[in-house]
Amino acid sequence: MNKKTIFDPKTFLLDKPNDLISLDKWQKTVNLLAKVFHAPAGFLVQFTPDGFQVTISSQQSSNPYPAGIVIEPEANIFCRKIVETGTALYVPNAPIDPCWDTNPEVHNDGFTSYLGVPVFWPDGTPFGTFCVMDYKQTEYDSSYLELIEQLKDILESDLALIDLYGQMQQMAITDPLSGINNRRGFEALGKQRITLAQRNKAKLGLCYLDVDNFKHINDNYGHKMGDDLIKHIGLILMATVRQSDVIGRLGGDEFVALVLLESQDDLAIIKQRLQLGFASAMNATSLPDYSVSIGAIEVELDASLTTLLDEADKEMLKNKKRLA
Template sequence: MDNSISIDRSQWLLDSPNDLISLKKWQNTVNLLAELFNAPAGFLVQYTPGGFQVTISSEQETNPYPSGIVIEPEANIFCRRIVETRTELYVANAPLDPCWDTNPEVHNDGFKSYLGVPVFWPDGQPFGTFCVMDFKETDYKQTYFDLIHQLKDILESDLSLMEMYKQAQKLAVTDPLTGLSNRRGFAILAKQRIHLAQRLKSQLGLFYFDIDLFKGINDDHGHAVGDEVLKEVSSALQVSTRDADVISRMGGDEFVALVSLKQSGDEDNILKRFNQTLTRQIAQSKLPEFTVSSGFANVDLLSSIEDIIDIADKAMFEKKKCNH
């Protein structure tokens, strides 16, 4: 749906979660880090110009930092040192080093030991840090260093997956009027999305939309008005779906939306949001009133794109016959 070239790295991932990554998997990875190190706290921390946010925090009562908290960018914390140097940092006993005298993690919360590694976006820019902290002095062996690097590779692979998906969107052929992908672009993005759904064992559905009596709108009001109608439908679809959903203008007055289904009834909620949004947009515009017919099909992840589109198209056509 989003045709931008890359992910907005100034935004916290927790504020705009991406359907292509599993925060549950990230949580399990951070929990595993803390458990294997027998440490009271482990973290995945994201860095932006706004500071350092704990994206994932290990789930122990001994951990004083919950997910979501933000530390201001100038604070003298361990993660800041890693982002600035782009290298791992191991501090066995921080109170012995005067450079950490103003570190709030040490002097406010009582941490002594820190081991962290940088986490990078695919282009080499820092995402943040993956780290473990302890209230006691530590003496980690090389195996522990190897382990934390191995686990952080899991996190970086998901960041790479997000970037690859954005690149696929960039390369897709788009419809110049609405900015959506066209039929060819949809085929490219849909294959990527279905592949991801197979990998993540998630469920997808496909909507097929058709503007009712669109030829009459063009004949009675002109093609400029018809173009505005197409733009309003495109806008309503974008508002009503998630960032990782794939929507497309297939040609003429027909649109499709390949959507993620997380729970029962999601498809009804998406359609309800679309209809409400479109009704509101029409009321706020000077366009003639119009309606849109829709069909829906659950996606068999082993079926071809063409078969899935055909099923949703037939469902839309049958509903349209009943309504007219």
């Protein structure tokens, strides 16, 4: 809902290039692999649920597979075997092995030998394979397998860089206590959401939430209980709003939710849903009794986010005074 990822592992990298990855460096690595192995073709292949895409292809006239081609996920190809097992695969003479009788690389394109190793994302899930193929039978010794493992480390280090950068970016926009966007994250995502609404002529609502008598809770039950309440509010917000909505903690006990409105009554319904969520969840926790004041306004798409937050805050304070 609010988490931004640098790269989606289910998306082909060539369809959404990332500035943190030097495809030129990857190209040089694949070219070097093919050159050292005296192989007519070398590849970096990415796997997603949509199939196997050649991300990088060695730049040789003998290589029949250009970068960008996609092979269906059920095809009986060498790379599929590696992704399924998570281990290296060396086939020196594929035509004599019946398990490759339906392999199009062997029987359509004439390849005989294959050597490949798995490439992993930092979390251990498969990115794809790094491999060489030859039209003739080969007899690689263990040093060749060691070499291809060393070269693929270069590729995995770039994938690790993406992951690390993503974690750092997420930390910069996430409130560590509630687990939702901090002010910076909410403002950045909120402005994007408003721009998208302007483009799509959609309607948005803004809810401004404030815990009533939060200081009293801290003073009488301790700051740990106050922290637990902040975490609790974050969880309720995440469970209540929709995937298209943007939520955040502005600081202290103040929270906001920028929500998509699909009907005239949506804003009132969402406000009621939040209140019911707090009430029902409170009964299932050891937290002290608490209440939340909510100000809800329909968003004027040409107004600044700062102005909108100020208006929603004022609406919340009116409601708080009525309950006092």
